[in-house]
Amino acid sequence: MKRGIVPGTFDPVTSGHLDIIERAAAIFDDLVVAVAHSPEKGGGPLFAVEERVALLEQAVSHLDNVSVLPFDTLLVDFAEKVGASVIVKGLRAVTDFEREFQMAALNWRLDADVETMFIMAVPEYMFLSSSAVKEIAKHGGAVRGLVPEHVASALERALNTAS
Numbered sequence: 001m002k003r004g005i006v007p008g009t010f011d012p013v014t015s016g017h018l019d020i021i022e023r024a025a026a027i028f029d030d031l032v033v034a035v036a037h038s039p040e041k042g043g044g045p046l047f048a049v050e051e052r053v054a055l056l057e058q059a060v061s062h063l064d065n066v067s068v069l070p071f072d073t074l075l076v077d078f079a080e081k082v083g084a085s086v087i088v089k090g091l092r093a094v095t096d097f098e099r100e101f102q103m104a105a106l107n108w109r110l111d112a113d114v115e116t117m118f119i120m121a122v123p124e125y126m127f128l129s130s131s132a133v134k135e136i137a138k139h140g141g142a143v144r145g146l147v148p149e150h151v152a153s154a155l156e157r158a159l160n161t162a163s
């Protein structure tokens with residue numbers, strides 16, 4: 001039984017994240033999507049961790065070997081705790097590479113039993129990020145196709161409340 005773990009902040013989940021999750025779900029017996037609390041990232045996330053988990057759960061409801069859990073510890077410790085032996089990350093433009101390379105090396109240093117695997121982003125989503133989506137939505141741009149429908153609605157609600 002091979003269990004993979006897909007970590008991220010998912011603030012909020014985008015079509016790019018979903019593509020990686022779907023492709024990883026087809027490779028592993030099962031998959032845990034691990035949502036980092038990340039209170040410090042970029043002035044704090046827009047969505048609380050519980051909301052990010054709920055948005056993801058709805059987005060992956062068609063995949064019966066995928067579960068979603070929040071975590072607030074070292075990733076390798078969380079991977080061990082849930083019995084996952086492979087960390088799966090999406091790789092976009094070259095700009096992701098240095099950060100991901102460093103994280104993979106550090107995680108390997110912390111626990112060599114946990115492998116890191118990369119899946120290339122599809123060209124369509126190569127430049128898609130949660131921060132770009134939030135920026136577009138904040139200025140009233142259309143995010144349709146960049147995020148699932150229910151995430152687009154949640155963004156609209158969150159940004160209307162925030163302003």
Ligand code: ADP
Pocket residue numbers: 007008009010011014015016017020088089090091092096120121122125126127128129130131
């Ligand atoms: P972001 O960088 O969008 O804030 P996260 O911190 O939630 O996203 O990233 C979680 C993982 O998802 C990272 O490995 C990241 O490279 C990957 N990822 C994010 N956006 C995409 C995308 N559009 N295509 C493929 N992988 C992606």
